[in-house]
Amino acid sequence: MKRILITGALGQIGSELDSFLRKRYGNENVISSDIKPVPEGMLNQVGLFEHIDCLDAREIYSVIEKYKIDTVFHLAAVLSASGEKNPQLAWKVNINGLHNVLEIAREYKCAVFTPSSIAAFGSSTPKDNTPQETIQRPNTIYGLTKVTGELLCDYYYTKYGVDTRGVRFPGIISYATLPGGGTTDYAVEIFYEALKNKKYTCFLDKDTYLDMMYMPDALKAAVNLMEADPSRLKHRNAYNVTAESFNPEQLADEIKKYIPDFEMNYDVDPIRQAIADSWPNRLDDSTAKEDWGWSPDYDLKAMTKDMIEKLKIKLFTSEQRRAYSV
């Protein structure tokens, strides 16, 4: 892995994967791309940047040719809640966009990382210690595109030898970029609201268990898998990975250790609740640990501590931080 392209680089994962990879491989070896232009406020944070609409194969071709790309982290996707509002767009972006990338990777012999998700499982999947190989019958368009994407990436590996790899990400929590259109977004929004307003109204029920992961662990999973010795990989698309499983009430209780007067309310969104209810409570990620040494660093306690510390710096001036009784 020497010359890397990230698609969807302005999203929640992409915006942090960009700087992570630049530190690891050098600024000149990481090209970020997105369908959107770089926002004013991010111009000094992004390295080499190109416009790519993954539905336009010519744009992908030209960037891969221009920079002699050998590895693509394909992150451009429509997430679960947004997908239910526009299933047709979700299918086009998540499948046709992926197919464009795989076809070009086949021609230019690029390796491809494509994240799957716990959303690739459905209500008939075992909810606790969800196995690496089990029933996958999701009932959301996002989940359906994730299962299709897993199968398509495996096909390109077995049929054409394209070095495709992926992980099934849980909900990802980060302080740098707000997520957009996800069912797990509550676990990010809650921190902003707790610090700014000391209260949050959660759109999921208090005892909705979901797998979650702090962004540093998510970046570690993606890069460690792509750097792993291919001979050790018994799977390609995609590995179960998780770091923690908690429900909104447990997250609220952990935040109260830093903001004692934080108030948590609930106003359940039936659409996102139904999506969350169809997902597992806790994955079994032992196969990833055995095959390529997966090992998360952040549990609920460590993630909450770091999120509060980093968001206080992001949201408040030093005077405000001094005055803030946290």
Ligand code: VAH
């Ligand atoms: C979503 N954040 O909520 C994404 C993720 C497991 C959830 O795939 O759609």
